[in-house]
Amino acid sequence: RWLAGLAVLRGLHLMLLLLGRTVPLSFVHRVTTCCPSSLSRPVFVSSVLIKLRTTTSASYSTVFVSAAGQNTGTMPERRPFVRLPTDVYPVNYGLCLKPDLIDFTFEGKLEALVEVTQATNQIVMNCADIDIITASFAPQGGEEINATGFNYQNEDEKVTLSFPSALQKGSGTLKIDFVGELNDKMKGFYRSKYTTAAGEIRYAAVTQFEATDARRAFPCWDEPAIKATFDITLIVPKDRVALSNMNVIDRKPYPEDENLVEVKFATTPIMSTYLVAFVIGEYDYVESQSSDGVTVRVYTPVGKAEQGKFALEVATKTLPFYNDYFSVPYPLPKIDLIAIADFAAGAMENWGLVTYRQALLIDPKNSCSSSRQWVALVVGHELAHQWFGNLVTMEWWTHLWLNEGFASWIEYLCVDHCFPEYDIWTQFVSADYTRALDLDALDSSHPIEVNVGHPSEVDEIFDAISYSKGASVIRMLHNYIGDEDFRKGMNAYLVKFQHKNASTEDLWDCLEQASGKPIAAVMGSWTKQMGFPIIVVDQEQVSDDRILKISQKKFCASGPHNGEECPNWMVPLSICTSEDPKCTKLKVLLDRPETTITLSGVSPDQWVKINPGTVGFYRIQYSSSMLESLLPGIRDLSLQPVDRLGLQNDLFSLLHKQADMQEEKNRIERVLGAISAPDLIQKVLNFALSSLSHIILLCLYFILNVIVE
Numbered sequence: 137r138w139l140a141g142l143a144v145l146r147g148l149h150l151m152l153l154l155l156g157r158t159v160p161l162s163f164v165h166r167v168t169t170c171c172p173s174s175l176s177r178p179v180f181v182s183s184v185l186i187k188l189r190t191t192t193s194a195s196y197s198t199v200f201v202s203a204a205g206q207n208t209g210t211m212p213e214r215r216p217f218v219r220l221p222t223d224v225y226p227v228n229y230g231l232c233l234k235p236d237l238i239d240f241t242f243e244g245k246l247e248a249l250v251e252v253t254q255a256t257n258q259i260v261m262n263c264a265d266i267d268i269i270t271a272s273f274a275p276q277g278g279e280e281i282n283a284t285g286f287n288y289q290n291e292d293e294k295v296t297l298s299f300p301s302a303l304q305k306g307s308g309t310l311k312i313d314f315v316g317e318l319n320d321k322m323k324g325f326y327r328s329k330y331t332t333a334a335g336e337i338r339y340a341a342v343t344q345f346e347a348t349d350a351r352r353a354f355p356c357w358d359e360p361a362i363k364a365t366f367d368i369t370l371i372v373p374k375d376r377v378a379l380s381n382m383n384v385i386d387r388k389p390y391p392e393d394e395n396l397v398e399v400k401f402a403t404t405p406i407m408s409t410y411l412v413a414f415v416i417g418e419y420d421y422v423e424s425q426s427s428d429g430v431t432v433r434v435y436t437p438v439g440k441a442e443q444g445k446f447a448l449e450v451a452t453k454t455l456p457f458y459n460d461y462f463s464v465p466y467p468l469p470k471i472d473l474i475a476i477a478d479f480a481a482g483a484m485e486n487w488g489l490v491t492y493r494q495a496l497l498i499d500p501k502n503s504c505s506s507s508r509q510w511v512a513l514v515v516g517h518e519l520a521h522q523w524f525g526n527l528v529t530m531e532w533w534t535h536l537w538l539n540e541g542f543a544s545w546i547e548y549l550c551v552d553h554c555f556p557e558y559d560i561w562t563q564f565v566s567a568d569y570t571r572a573l574d575l576d577a578l579d580s581s582h583p584i585e586v587n588v589g590h591p592s593e594v595d596e597i598f599d600a601i602s603y604s605k606g607a608s609v610i611r612m613l614h615n616y617i618g619d620e621d622f623r624k625g626m627n628a629y630l631v632k633f634q635h636k637n638a639s640t641e642d643l644w645d646c647l648e649q650a651s652g653k654p655i656a657a658v659m660g661s662w663t664k665q666m667g668f669p670i671i672v673v674d675q676e677q678v679s680d681d682r683i684l685k686i687s688q689k690k691f692c693a694s695g696p697h698n699g700e701e702c703p704n705w706m707v708p709l710s711i712c713t714s715e716d717p718k719c720t721k722l723k724v725l726l727d728r729p730e731t732t733i734t735l736s737g738v739s740p741d742q743w744v745k746i747n748p749g750t751v752g753f754y755r756i757q758y759s760s761s762m763l764e765s766l767l768p769g770i771r772d773l774s775l776q777p778v779d780r781l782g783l784q785n786d787l788f789s790l791l792h793k794q795a796d797m798q799e800e801k802n803r804i805e806r807v808l809g810a811i812s813a814p815d816l817i818q819k820v821l822n823f824a825l826s827s828l829s830h831i832i833l834l835c836l837y838f839i840l841n842v843i844v845e
Contacts, residue, residue: 217292217590219359223256224303226357226364228403233325233353234371234396235341235416240318240327242341244354248310248364255302259310262351262358263288263295265324266316271297275308293351293358312355322480324352328417330477333439340417342476342491344484347533348591350409358409361531361637366404371396372416379435380414381407381488383470404487405467406635408529413486415474422448426455430466435474436497443497446508447473450515453554461546462523463627464634471522473515483514485521485543492518509551509558516547516554528630531637533588536598537663538640541584541606544568545614548607562778564611565750570785572604573755576668577693577789584609585640585663601666608753609662615751616658616708616723617651625650658706658725662753667691669705671726673746674759682738684711686746687730691755691789704729705754712748713738717774720748743769750782755789 230247244266250259252275259273271283281303287296297312318327318341328340343353351358370378371390374397378384382402390396404412420441421433432451434444451473459465468488475496483492498511520543530539551560575581584606586597614622625647633642640663644656662668670691676683688707690697707726712719713735724733738744743765746756758766766783769775775783 220262220294220357220362221260223254224250224252224259225362226250227307228365228367229354229356230367231354232369232371233414235318235325237318237327237339237341237373237376237416240320240339242316242318242325242353244312244314244316246310246312246314246354248312249307250310251307252303252305255304257299257302259297259299259303261295261297261355262293262348263355264293264349264351265319266314266352266355268295268297268355269313269315271310271312273297273299273303273308273310275304276306278308280311293348295355314355316353319352322478324349325414326478328476328478330417330437332418338418340415340477342415342417342479343413343486344479344481344491345412345486346410346481346484347536347594348410350412353412356409360408360410360529360533363406363408363529363635363637365406366412367401368404368412368414369398369400370414370416371398373397375418376416377419377435378414378416379472379474379489381412381486382468383431402469405527407487407526411485411487411526411529413484413489413491415476415489415491419474420444424448424452426452428456428459428466430455430468431470433470433472434496435472437475437477437494440497443499444473444475445500446498446503447496447511447515450512450554451519454516454519454550457550457553458520458523461549461623461626462630463623464523464527464630466522467527468522471519473518483518485518485525487522487526490518509555509560509563512551512555512558513547513560516550517543520546520550523630527635528633529637531639533591533594534585535638535640536588536594537584537586537602537606538643540598540603541610544603544607545610548611561749562781564607565778565781568604569608569611569750569753571600572608573668573753573785573789574693575600576605576666577691579692579694581666583664583666605753609659612662612708612751612753613647613655613659615710615749616725617647617653617655621651622647654706658708661705665703665705667703668754669707670755670757671707671709671746672757673762675744675762677740680737680739682735682742682744684733684735684744685730686726686733688726688754689729693789702729707754708752709746710748710752711735712745714743714769714774717745717748717769717776717779745769745775745779747782748779749776750778755786756783757786757790 226248228249230249232245233242234244235242268286271286272280273283274280281299281301283297284300285298287298289295316325318325318339320327322328323344325341325343328342329337330340331337345353348358350356357364366381368380368382370380372378374389374395378397378399380401381404384399385402386398386400388398390398415435418438419435420438421435422441422444423431423433425431432448432455434448434451436444451471455466455471470488472489473496474489474491475494476491477494479491479493481491481493483490483496492514495507496511496514498508521539524542524546525539530536548560548564551558581601582597584602588594588597617625625643628650629638629643629646632646641656644659648655667690669688672687672689674685676685686709688704690702705726709724709726710720711722711724711733713721715721715738722733722735724731735744744762745766746752746758747754766775770780770783
């Protein structure tokens with residue numbers, strides 16, 4: 137599948153060459169620089185942002201441990217996954233960690249201010265790969281109560297702290313001493329191996345918590361809706377850099393060891409545990425300030441600070457863009473971007489401390505334009521999360537598609553603003569949009585939004601459908617609403633739910649109020665059912681009016697949809713004419729199987745194009761007469777490159793029916809004939825189109841592109 141995907145991509149790149157436009161293969165770079173995760177399966181990445189983890193599902197057992205640490209027996213059983221109880225919740229975590237970079241262990245102390253909402257004699261938290269030494273609870277103004285037992289539920293990664301008497305309703309302080317391992321799993325609090333300039337192997341201690349691995353660093357309520365503030369202190373070697381979400385407010389010698397220092401960070405805003413981060417290691421950095429006064433640093437391996445300057449430039453341009461777009465200021469005093477040696481995800485949007493692979497680094501003398509574009513996109517993506525995801529967080533992992541789909545769309549909007557010379561939207565169509573269409577046409581696809589029960593299910597559904605289709609339908613939504621109303625709705629959403637949690641429906645409500653359009657109904661048809669429609673279009677000229685007959689049906693890569701009930705979508709349609717190919721003449725919402733539209737003032741010699749800008753997430757099948765009328769726009773290049781690309785892609789997608797092969801071959805040849813293609817390319821296309829194998833077509837595209845390049 138990965139090779140087929142690469143072949144499709146290179147084929148699309150060739151199409152762009154045929155259209156007279158060279159587009160750097162930034163997407164190829166994104167795929168080839170993103171190694172598979174420990175799940176050992178190929179991964180398509182919209183912007184190298186699909187964060188995969190290994191989730192082991194050991195048999196469930198409740199281990200009863202006395203306060204003295206003695207194992208008193210096990211009781212095997214199976215239980216369905218349930219979320220944490222709500223009788224106790226955190227208000228503030230006071231967390232102190234002391235990592236050992238030699239033995240790969242760490243010691244931790246937690247003092248959490250909690251609120252007891254109803255009397256209980258136990259506290260249930262998330263905990264994984266951590267040994268609790270002691271635990272106690274001190275009610276406000278009362279005496280400290282020591283826990284009498286710690287019951288670990290391994291499969292659900294929970295621990296129940298038992299107390300000899302009921303904890304009464306009100307505030308209190310939960311204290312826990314614990315130890316853990318700096319693991320080599322690239323999740324939780326783990327060790328990252330690197331080599332110094334002298335060739336010595338050393339280790340940094342870094343974090344990766346999304347979706348459910350903060351519990352591997354400290355006992356916590358590790359669910360996105362259970363937010364709190366954090367006061368973090370790190371005890372580290374004095375020759376190491378220590379970073380966390382917030383700025384350093386105190387750094388002093390550690391009294392018990394002259395080789396260590398105690399680094400204290402400012403209190404964070406209220407936030408989810410999966411966004412907490414800390415890094416201890418050897419790094420250089422470059423620094424600047426955004427026009428909004430936010431300190432921006434990019435941390436690099438020692439001796440490579442120069443390679444962080446491009447990411448720094450992108451970040452300092454990106455923050456003001458989002459400040460202006462959302463009309464909500466970035467709420468932290470600083471933002472750090474850091475390149476990690478061992479990092480499973482493409483990047484992670486930890487609030488104020490964004491972690492990346494070392495692909496973040498750009499050698500100014502030896503880096504290609506596709507590498508720069510990848511860095512611009514991935515920085516744009518992660519900084520968008522500082523608002524959409526961090527400031528306002530999804531209530532549960534079911535809504536993570538919106539988090540990632542939105543950021544996967546707006547990263548392109550940001551890069552297009554900061555670097556207009558990239559013509560980045562054409563690349564979006566050739567990478568994300570086209571890939572999503574190809575995958576979503578398969579019978580094995582799935583809806584964008586799928587209910588998530590156990591957090592381990594996140595890895596099963598977050599693929600190119602969730603990321604690339606998610607980004608594509610949000611792009612379509614933005615076009616349907618219009619930028620002004622979209623921004624109003626986004627601002628209302630962020631202001632209403634800042635420092636809180638929200639669901640997908642909450643965003644639809646805000647956009648609906650801002651635009652006056654049926655956003656929830658429209659988007660529900662795209663996110664809750666798999667697939668997409670093919671829009672069949674025919675035309676008739678009546679005086680100076682163009683009558684368009686438009687219908688929709690489900691598009692399937694395997695052939696016509698044969699189900700008893702054919703699904704329908706609420707399809708935002710845009711229509712342009714040759715009078716102004718870049719300007720939409722009419723917008724309509726196709727909310728039924730078929731309709732008729734009248735375009736006034738369109739003369740017989742003008743052509744009509746559906747979906748200008750290739751924004752709508754659907755394929756189009758034109759009648760022969762409509763296709764014929766578009767040929768002049770292809771010949772004189774008045775049809776935009778992205779529309780010529782979309783037209784060719786739609787035509788090739790119709791080659792799935794053998795009975796129609798000759799007809800489709802003729803249609804494609806007419807379009808390609810309007811382009812001054814080299815003889816070699818024309819011969820190969822003729823051969824490929826005359827065959828009945830789509831795979832042959834893809835392979836020939838791949839080979840031909842190598843010859844051309």
